Amino acid sequence: MPATIRDVARASGVHISTVSRTFSAPHLVNPETRGRVLACAEELGYRPNRAARALITGRTHNIGLIIADIANPFFPPLIKAAESQARQRDYHVFVADTNEDPIAEEELVHALAKQVDGVLLCSPRMSNSMIEQLSREVPLVVINRQVAGLPCVTMDVGQGARCAIEHLLGLGHRRIALLSGPRGSWTSREIRRAAGVAARAGGAEFTVLGPNQPTETGGAALAEQVRRSEATAVLAYNDLMAIGLIEGLDTLGLRVPQDVSVVGIDDIALSRLTRPKLTTVATPNAAAGRTAVDMLLQHDTVAGRGSRGGRGVTSDDRRTTAQVMLQTELVIRDSTAAAPADGRNRPDAELVVPGPHRLAGPGRPTAATGGVVAS
Amino acid sequence: MPATIRDVARASGVHISTVSRTFSAPHLVNPETRGRVLACAEELGYRPNRAARALITGRTHNIGLIIADIANPFFPPLIKAAESQARQRDYHVFVADTNEDPIAEEELVHALAKQVDGVLLCSPRMSNSMIEQLSREVPLVVINRQVAGLPCVTMDVGQGARCAIEHLLGLGHRRIALLSGPRGSWTSREIRRAAGVAARAGGAEFTVLGPNQPTETGGAALAEQVRRSEATAVLAYNDLMAIGLIEGLDTLGLRVPQDVSVVGIDDIALSRLTRPKLTTVATPNAAAGRTAVDMLLQHDTVAGRGSRGGRGVTSDDRRTTAQVMLQTELVIRDSTAAAPADGRNRPDAELVVPGPHRLAGPGRPTAATGGVVAS
DNA sequence: TGTGTTGCTGCAAAGGTTTGCAGCGAAATA
DNA sequence: TATTTCGCTGCAAACCTTTGCAGCAACACA
Numbered sequence: 001m002p003a004t005i006r007d008v009a010r011a012s013g014v015h016i017s018t019v020s021r022t023f024s025a026p027h028l029v030n031p032e033t034r035g036r037v038l039a040c041a042e043e044l045g046y047r048p049n050r051a052a053r054a055l056i057t058g059r060t061h062n063i064g065l066i067i068a069d070i071a072n073p074f075f076p077p078l079i080k081a082a083e084s085q086a087r088q089r090d091y092h093v094f095v096a097d098t099n100e101d102p103i104a105e106e107e108l109v110h111a112l113a114k115q116v117d118g119v120l121l122c123s124p125r126m127s128n129s130m131i132e133q134l135s136r137e138v139p140l141v142v143i144n145r146q147v148a149g150l151p152c153v154t155m156d157v158g159q160g161a162r163c164a165i166e167h168l169l170g171l172g173h174r175r176i177a178l179l180s181g182p183r184g185s186w187t188s189r190e191i192r193r194a195a196g197v198a199a200r201a202g203g204a205e206f207t208v209l210g211p212n213q214p215t216e217t218g219g220a221a222l223a224e225q226v227r228r229s230e231a232t233a234v235l236a237y238n239d240l241m242a243i244g245l246i247e248g249l250d251t252l253g254l255r256v257p258q259d260v261s262v263v264g265i266d267d268i269a270l271s272r273l274t275r276p277k278l279t280t281v282a283t284p285n286a287a288a289g290r291t292a293v294d295m296l297l298q299h300d301t302v303a304g305r306g307s308r309g310g311r312g313v314t315s316d317d318r319r320t321t322a323q324v325m326l327q328t329e330l331v332i333r334d335s336t337a338a339a340p341a342d343g344r345n346r347p348d349a350e351l352v353v354p355g356p357h358r359l360a361g362p363g364r365p366t367a368a369t370g371g372v373v374a375s
Numbered sequence: 376m377p378a379t380i381r382d383v384a385r386a387s388g389v390h391i392s393t394v395s396r397t398f399s400a401p402h403l404v405n406p407e408t409r410g411r412v413l414a415c416a417e418e419l420g421y422r423p424n425r426a427a428r429a430l431i432t433g434r435t436h437n438i439g440l441i442i443a444d445i446a447n448p449f450f451p452p453l454i455k456a457a458e459s460q461a462r463q464r465d466y467h468v469f470v471a472d473t474n475e476d477p478i479a480e481e482e483l484v485h486a487l488a489k490q491v492d493g494v495l496l497c498s499p500r501m502s503n504s505m506i507e508q509l510s511r512e513v514p515l516v517v518i519n520r521q522v523a524g525l526p527c528v529t530m531d532v533g534q535g536a537r538c539a540i541e542h543l544l545g546l547g548h549r550r551i552a553l554l555s556g557p558r559g560s561w562t563s564r565e566i567r568r569a570a571g572v573a574a575r576a577g578g579a580e581f582t583v584l585g586p587n588q589p590t591e592t593g594g595a596a597l598a599e600q601v602r603r604s605e606a607t608a609v610l611a612y613n614d615l616m617a618i619g620l621i622e623g624l625d626t627l628g629l630r631v632p633q634d635v636s637v638v639g640i641d642d643i644a645l646s647r648l649t650r651p652k653l654t655t656v657a658t659p660n661a662a663a664g665r666t667a668v669d670m671l672l673q674h675d676t677v678a679g680r681g682s683r684g685g686r687g688v689t690s691d692d693r694r695t696t697a698q699v700m701l702q703t704e705l706v707i708r709d710s711t712a713a714a715p716a717d718g719r720n721r722p723d724a725e726l727v728v729p730g731p732h733r734l735a736g737p738g739r740p741t742a743a744t745g746g747v748v749a750s
Numbered sequence: 751t752g753t754g755t756t757g758c759t760g761c762a763a764a765g766g767t768t769t770g771c772a773g774c775g776a777a778a779t780a
Numbered sequence: 781t782a783t784t785t786c787g788c789t790g791c792a793a794a795c796c797t798t799t800g801c802a803g804c805a806a807c808a809c810a
Contacts, residue, residue: 021788405759
């Protein structure tokens, strides 16, 4: 039923190669012939078979997007932006969910490798060495993690965490707890490092609780520990945990922000809707998705790793393995207030404190604080 | 670099067809030979090229999942479940976002058709006739909509809306407004119909506001209209709109549920986290995703629409076009209370009122109220 | 010994497309 | 007029698999 190139050739009285050229190299075919072919193709509803094309060109015009957990509200905006950007460049996107499982990640890259021109690895939980190894099998762009020698898109959560801690210090907090994220998360390590430095620099006590599941229940489960730690302020690995923690504290009779201040990270849509509205570090997720796709596809004029052309993409295609770091912003809402001893103040308006090196728009790729390492 | 079947054949000293059979029909090859081939394949890291295989078998082992808006929290659980179910059956999933645009939907089905064995059309906004036409090009399963003659998975939102209205009537409300959804939404029509019938049966005044964008801002924008309508209770097309409305009413000085009761539909994770917690009709999204995949793939032992075997899938593969409807449940939380004139009562505990034909677990496929129409 | 079976393997076509090369007619140049 | 160039088109190989068919050796049976 579906029309092939042969059907079009027959209908328009030319050889199949002419039909092929009509689509892939129009300037090589006589305008009159071209018109006829186009008309027949239109009539028959012909669409080139991309799989067959991929077989010979070596470029599938597909990319893979591997996600730690689709249901985590952090990811959908990223997926949406990546898919949109890819489609605009005539690429289709395989989406796969690993359930935060490093083994599944590896298996998925293998399974997808032959079917795609590249893979976006989003918040991978596997080891760096495994990532490097996989990158020899298929071009990779890593999101939310830095891996030496590979193109990466990260968000400056270190900077964000520092802003958050300084915000808390400014409110008089001197006992600060951190709810860390899942094991293997680069982001979590980064936050921990930066927050620790900033807290100690401000003369505050700094406790780390975790690692934890980066979910609402993960956060709620920590309420008791937070109380025992006697911290007056908490920075959470992400908004979901922050919100869960607030719920948990509520059950324990602790009010936010009166008794405890809580800061999240991500600024998912949800954090504007809870009560209290969440103070959080906004990360440019959609921009990250777009940027990653651009980095993966930046060399798509170069011949693929196909047969005919140059052999092996890694040899002749010296892809610039840039590492881009996107800016973050602290968004102050209602979940932070002065430390209990100092009385209360609840800011009502929404304040935005941009990072120090802020560029034109939020989330534009930027040469922040040594963030860009071109090699 | 990537090993082909030929490399494996050379390494193990057999013909490529033997290698092929080692994987696709192991019983046809001598155990000793098989072992040798397997070893070589392992060594070389050989994985069959699915595109090449698809070319001849006619089965791509891919499916497409077309979504109205990935960023709408209604969809991620469905996507996640569908992807998981598909992968378990060794299928990969293309995900694409249409931004609620019917034109994009059509274009996407065309673009994906040759690359997949079938498409899941999730909450399509295009016309029934267009859907029918597209279904001649590629097997389709429609989610959240009923189209005669096509396999469909729907949720019984009619039943849900009725429960919601009866709940509101029981609380004494006699002026009820409905915030309808986007133009072209089957779900929205269904809700409107059922809610209208139930409201009038209960002697209540029933106002419809819309169509609207099914988003938080869409809901917030309606606060003023709701106030003017003097309704004491509102049923929203989805939770997002309900939450937006609550925000909007808040700005207008109207309290929920004291002044106005609000009911949502979907029970997204978010609705447990807002204040007040949202009373809503829970829809089994993950189950819908799983079921749709199962329906699409139920005949995957039958030869594909490939070349060699029977020609044309529609002729010999008499796919049973079942229409499955999944049960919904009203979840009563804190956003509904007695109508103002009657004083106040805020239920504290979370109640679950199942539909009348409830089966074992929530979200299991079920033969509800005339919902299943096998043809 | 001759015939038939069984178990395994190789051969080659097919699937839909791209692309280097050759061919051909017409126009441009000498 | 003879030769070159140019613009266009056709030929056929190649990409990586699957699969019907044929071949072949070993064995069983009569």
